[in-house]
Amino acid sequence: MPPSTVNRQWLLERRPVGAVAAEDFRFNEADIPVPTDGEVLVRSLYFGYDASQRIWLTDDGGYMEPIRIGEPMRTMGIGQVVASRDPGYQVGDLVEGFLSWQDYVLARGDGPMPLRVLPPADHPLSWHLGVFGVGGLTAYFGITDGLQVKPGDTVVVSAATGATGSLAVQIAKALGAKRVIGTAGGEEKCRWVVEKTGCDVAIDYKTDNLDARLRELCPDGVDAYFDNVGGDMLDTMLLHMNPLGRVLICGAMSSGYCDVKMQGPSNYMRICTYQLTVRGILLFFYRDRLAEGAAQLGEWVREGRLHVEEHVVEGFEHAPALLPTMFTGKQPGKLILKVADPD
Amino acid sequence: MPPSTVNRQWLLERRPVGAVAAEDFRFNEADIPVPTDGEVLVRSLYFGYDASQRIWLTDDGGYMEPIRIGEPMRTMGIGQVVASRDPGYQVGDLVEGFLSWQDYVLARGDGPMPLRVLPPADHPLSWHLGVFGVGGLTAYFGITDGLQVKPGDTVVVSAATGATGSLAVQIAKALGAKRVIGTAGGEEKCRWVVEKTGCDVAIDYKTDNLDARLRELCPDGVDAYFDNVGGDMLDTMLLHMNPLGRVLICGAMSSGYCDVKMQGPSNYMRICTYQLTVRGILLFFYRDRLAEGAAQLGEWVREGRLHVEEHVVEGFEHAPALLPTMFTGKQPGKLILKVADPD
Numbered sequence: 170m171p172p173s174t175v176n177r178q179w180l181l182e183r184r185p186v187g188a189v190a191a192e193d194f195r196f197n198e199a200d201i202p203v204p205t206d207g208e209v210l211v212r213s214l215y216f217g218y219d220a221s222q223r224i225w226l227t228d229d230g231g232y233m234e235p236i237r238i239g240e241p242m243r244t245m246g247i248g249q250v251v252a253s254r255d256p257g258y259q260v261g262d263l264v265e266g267f268l269s270w271q272d273y274v275l276a277r278g279d280g281p282m283p284l285r286v287l288p289p290a291d292h293p294l295s296w297h298l299g300v301f302g303v304g305g306l307t308a309y310f311g312i313t314d315g316l317q318v319k320p321g322d323t324v325v326v327s328a329a330t331g332a333t334g335s336l337a338v339q340i341a342k343a344l345g346a347k348r349v350i351g352t353a354g355g356e357e358k359c360r361w362v363v364e365k366t367g368c369d370v371a372i373d374y375k376t377d378n379l380d381a382r383l384r385e386l387c388p389d390g391v392d393a394y395f396d397n398v399g400g401d402m403l404d405t406m407l408l409h410m411n412p413l414g415r416v417l418i419c420g421a422m423s424s425g426y427c428d429v430k431m432q433g434p435s436n437y438m439r440i441c442t443y444q445l446t447v448r449g450i451l452l453f454f455y456r457d458r459l460a461e462g463a464a465q466l467g468e469w470v471r472e473g474r475l476h477v478e479e480h481v482v483e484g485f486e487h488a489p490a491l492l493p494t495m496f497t498g499k500q501p502g503k504l505i506l507k508v509a510d511p512d
Numbered sequence: 513m514p515p516s517t518v519n520r521q522w523l524l525e526r527r528p529v530g531a532v533a534a535e536d537f538r539f540n541e542a543d544i545p546v547p548t549d550g551e552v553l554v555r556s557l558y559f560g561y562d563a564s565q566r567i568w569l570t571d572d573g574g575y576m577e578p579i580r581i582g583e584p585m586r587t588m589g590i591g592q593v594v595a596s597r598d599p600g601y602q603v604g605d606l607v608e609g610f611l612s613w614q615d616y617v618l619a620r621g622d623g624p625m626p627l628r629v630l631p632p633a634d635h636p637l638s639w640h641l642g643v644f645g646v647g648g649l650t651a652y653f654g655i656t657d658g659l660q661v662k663p664g665d666t667v668v669v670s671a672a673t674g675a676t677g678s679l680a681v682q683i684a685k686a687l688g689a690k691r692v693i694g695t696a697g698g699e700e701k702c703r704w705v706v707e708k709t710g711c712d713v714a715i716d717y718k719t720d721n722l723d724a725r726l727r728e729l730c731p732d733g734v735d736a737y738f739d740n741v742g743g744d745m746l747d748t749m750l751l752h753m754n755p756l757g758r759v760l761i762c763g764a765m766s767s768g769y770c771d772v773k774m775q776g777p778s779n780y781m782r783i784c785t786y787q788l789t790v791r792g793i794l795l796f797f798y799r800d801r802l803a804e805g806a807a808q809l810g811e812w813v814r815e816g817r818l819h820v821e822e823h824v825v826e827g828f829e830h831a832p833a834l835l836p837t838m839f840t841g842k843q844p845g846k847l848i849l850k851v852a853d854p855d
Contacts (some may be wrong), residue, residue, distance in 0.1 A: 232785035404776070413797065418784040433747070433776025441761040441792035442575035449784035454756065 176201045178241045179270035179488045181226070187427050188496060189223055194242060194270075194489040201273045204254045209284065211248035211264060211274045214511055216488060217298035218504040219245060219332075220495050223426040231426075232451060233281065241269040242488070247287070247297055248274065249511045263287040263511060265297045270488045272508070281453045292470070293479075294511070299503035300470060300477045301463050303452055304332030307419060308395075309462040311450045312340040315417040316393040320345030323387055325406060327352045328397035328422055329362045329371065330501035336466075337395045338366040339475050346393075350386060352379070352402065354498060361501050365476045374402065383409045390414070398423045400432050407436040407445075416447040425496050478502025485509075519544045521584045522613035522831045524569070530770050531839060532566055537585060537613075537832040544616045547597045552627065554591035554607060554617045557854055559831060560641035561847040562588060562675075563838050566769040574769075575794060576624065584612040585831070590630070590640055591617065592854045606630040606854060608640045613831045615851070624796045635813070636822075637854070642846035643813060643820045644806050646795055647675030650762060651738075652805040654793045655683040658760040659736040663688030666730055668749060670695045671740035671765055672705045672714065673844035679809075680738045681709040682818050689736075693729060695722070695745065697841060704844050708819045717745060726752045733757070741766045743775050750779040750788075759790040768839050821845025828852075 182195035204210045224231035246268030266284035268274045278284045312318045324341045328334040329351025341349045351368040353359050359371035390411035399421030469475045480500035485508045525538035547553045567574035589611030609627035611617045621627045655661050667684045671677040672694025684692045694711040702714035733754035742764030812818045823843035828851045
């Protein structure tokens, strides 16, 4: 990429109501900012897409500061350090962490997730946003620590084509789960889940009767459920959990993250009567264990036990148009926008 | 009590819809049954009242076999063995476990909760239904194992005048919780909670704004919440939990246990974003640890650290009329019906 003095940006133009749209963002050109003490200037290379970006666009931001009107949209991303006022980062370092939809981003090392300096590796750089990024690490800590999946378990993973779900399925298998069932929308995605992730059976949530299929597939109940969707599916799953079963609340895709009032699980008293354990997961709480997770994931990748799927689109101009596709049947795996090559 | 050949019974006459009523039961006189192999004939002395009895009256019974029309109403109770075909029980033994609203009940030692032979003790016999019964043991395992309350915690207990809640408050204090807040309905009950259970503050859910009071009383958030009521209170509490906080689902009194569709907590995504742990409790799952719990409770009682409150009514004829009062502002503490004295 030739040196540039222009910093392209996508700014939040208006707060979305309901589904997010490309038109909620506005293109802008600004000067390249100059880092002050403790700041690092990062040139953007890749942006990763997460459904939780929709939460940051709400009035209260959910678990982070909301993005304000006129601010560039926040994203997980990979970039290269071009100037640094933090001794922990050197010019030329490749880094992964919170960036925003700009060519040049002022980042800090001390946010809720560390700005990680990426080691040299023999895999595509973008994998640091997928299998070694939020999706992979959330799947890893969700299956191991949150759900404590162990050999012999029957496990269900919803949104099993997603960046997190597809890895959750594979990690559960790697840990010896007896049976892993994934849910996905449509015949093609269901086939993908079985062929690529090693899922034992896929349930098509669009055409199958989940309750009936679970009765048929899991007559002995479900030990662990990795929930990415919420809504009716969570409610149905609660009725299929075994006594002392475990549920992980990882996401609520079915809500689109845009409802003021979400649908709570009306069967939640099963938590009481079956003495279930329901845990949440937010990767921020594992910030001191990220290296451990990445190391284990790396080992499984090298052993060929994890199939890594990415869907990479190229060109900064596409940044806003891709976000709504997170909620409308995108490709399986991790959705990534390539912005530039490293030096 | 003079020997009798008549077995008085209260049978389920019709399945209640909505609130349970005394008229849902019918008086009957039957012969005294004769135990067959493995059975024990127990003469009823005390019946304990639990809100969960309402669940057993639903079509599916919740977590136990539903009570069928024409069957005597199931209850936790204390009785005396008058005939035994199980070598584990001797004539004259005082026992506690699942009985039913009859003078004479055929019981078994191998149900979901053991029929416990009661040791001689220097406290009222009825305490085996309260502090040493379902309420006390649920409070004990709920606070210790379910919520893992530790010194310094801020703890909230709903329905803090109840048989379980009032002991949960005291057990949390005994374990060193920094602050314990109880909820109760009405000024008088709130005063009782503070005076008798050592609760630091009581919130009147009928007149106080729970959200505002919690912001005022717990500016640093809540570490552990013992939920006996569900509904809006659970939803509000979820917004006040600290990151990594713990919630125990013990009951849902606010529902009256009679709704086909219960109100699920619409703020449940806080489980994800604050990485909460939500666990259920059903004493059946602690059946191998009941003696451990009773021993610890006994020690605290002897040390004067637990205030035990009972509300004892006398006379078999009152059995059905007391059940609806579980949901309509009964006295604080454990509600017990005395049926007869032991020999």
